[in-house]
Amino acid sequence: MSQARHHDGDHWPMRTFRTRMAALPILPALPVLIVAGVVLGDLVGGAGSSWLPLLAAGPALAATTNGPRGVLYVGLLAGVLGATLGSWDGVPARELAAVLSALAAVTLASGLASALRGRRERVLDAVRSVAETAQHALLVPVPATVGPFQVAVRYSAAAAEARIGGDLYALIPTPYGVRLIVGDVRGKGLPAVGTAALVLGVFREAAYDEPDLLAVVDRIERSLARNLGPDDFVTAVVAGYPRTGHLEVVNCGHAPPLLVHASGEVAAVEPAHPAPPLGLRALTGHTPDLHVLPFADGDQLLLYTDGVTEARDRGRAFYPLDEGLARHASDEPARTLDALHEELLDHVGGRLHDDAALLLIRKPTVREVVVPEPTVCGATGYESAVTRPTARSA
Template sequence: MAVVAVLDLTSGPGVGLLPLVSLGPAFAGLTGGWRRTAVIGVVAVVLCLGLSVFDGLFGTRRGFTALLSVAGVTAAGLVAAVLRQRREAELASVRSIAEVAQRVLLRPVPRSAGRLRVAVSYTSAVAEARIGGDLYEVVTSPQGVRVIVGDVQGKGLEAVETAAVVVGAFREAAYDEPDLKAVGERLERALERHLTRERFVTAVLAQAGDGAHITLLNFGHPAPLILPEHGEVRYLEPPGRALPLGLGMHETSGPKPYEVPFTPGDQVLFYTDGVTEARAPSGGFYPLEQRVGSLADRAPDATLAAVRRDLMEHVEGPLQDDAAMLLLRYRNG
């Protein structure tokens, strides 16, 4: 508005810049509240009147048209500001509900569980979202610390609803059932009641008791990585491939539990395919096995934070899929 006023004063009435004063309330309606828009609109009308008097256009058709333009744009800006503020209030309410849903579905895991240190990282592929189709949970049961990390097929609210069913069933079964296979069977039954069409959830379950090993049960999920205190990083592949949760009705037997050594100083990294399938602009996948070993010599939270930063640098942009990671460290003391 100041620039338009200066140009109008220096160039004279022949150029016809007076209607451009309406740009002030137009931008105010896009960026500010209705009160600020109204104040700027009043200033614009006063400025338009002053310039029309200076230019000798007051009372003429051109002066009246310019004044009407400023008043009309101010009114439109007020309406736009009011509607935008209402939408922002609704969005804030939805976000607060989403945060509550996040705390219920993906509540903070304990930093310490039995002999384990635990850390979690979750990155949603949707910038505005806090939760998605990936899931995780840690439960301390009479049999030891039990963990689940999974990935629901698909995206959106339906995937979140399915994830809530799996997490809820796991919280109950992990405490009640005597072994991981029984926990997996409970999850299958819960999904069978919930799913209305053929959907599935890849998941890996783990149990760390008092022995020097960790027991795993893999339902078609990417194999976890073990980071031994002394030795090479390697994948903990299951003895045989199994169908994901929700498709158990298509085979007679589910996956078989398998044990791997897990001693003080060792770490196990669980993750979803949003990590390993994250692509660089050149098309290369994120080399998790190669990168995580050099980033693991620190506290679990710091380790996952370093892996997440490295992952974001690899893709050089937003992720195309949700990425969840859960790290277990066997404490030395």
């Protein structure tokens, strides 16, 4: 699986910004250029001491682009040049001493600031590494093929320095066919992540145990009713493929999935009787319905969260997901989601303001046969297989 890292969008705007800035070789030398510009201005203008205090800009800027050692080197260079210029211009000794003392103070303060900045970046890198591990534990990577389906996933957390958020997804093969879930937890931050972990844990267990898809949803509902607050809930779509040519869908207050027929037509899978989000059933008494729809070879189903459909451009216009899917639908789900995600980021100007998840499954046509290579058992005990499409006459 290929997941989006742009918050991503990197999404990841802050990380991307730092990466691009670090890639510019001129930045570490910029403080030296500032000092050289002040010296040149003094020599050309002959302004004397009026130029010397500007030398402090060199080490001050070095604190943002260099380590403590680089700051001290720039400060030392500025001090030597300042003393030389002061003597050349005939600056009074007391005034020159005051300027050089201020320069030394700025250099020491900038060196300390640089050291603290480096320490914070190391801590942030460690936290980011933990978040990366948490994401892989919570949002288990989905292979390119699961059961009879081609699969692709794209996920972007809205928080600039986050890897995970309140959106969730899972797709697993079970004794009752492939089952999947895409959901959106109310709220953000760590509480939303905890709720997402709860929903995914219950789903993964119930999907293997319960032959009825509605029973899987009931298990999640009961667990959330015990553990969530009165104002918390989770919107979700749970789907299953129990038999060839038929897809089951249960919608609990979530945005309707989009069905792409082999002909290219895109249609929303609207529930016949809207049901409340998970965790709120006790307040309404309404239970969700099981929607069974035909799912033929070449058909695709896109599940998503409202971070996609509620993304706005500068004119406050929502992103038209159905139109984008009709434009970019292809026989490769990964390529389709790549194009959708890129277009979504262009629509919002490069940064999403809410978590966004996209999960696309496709049933290959009769001419697209998945041929497994010999399985390999890794150190973790899990088996993996390499698959490839081949041509075969119908």
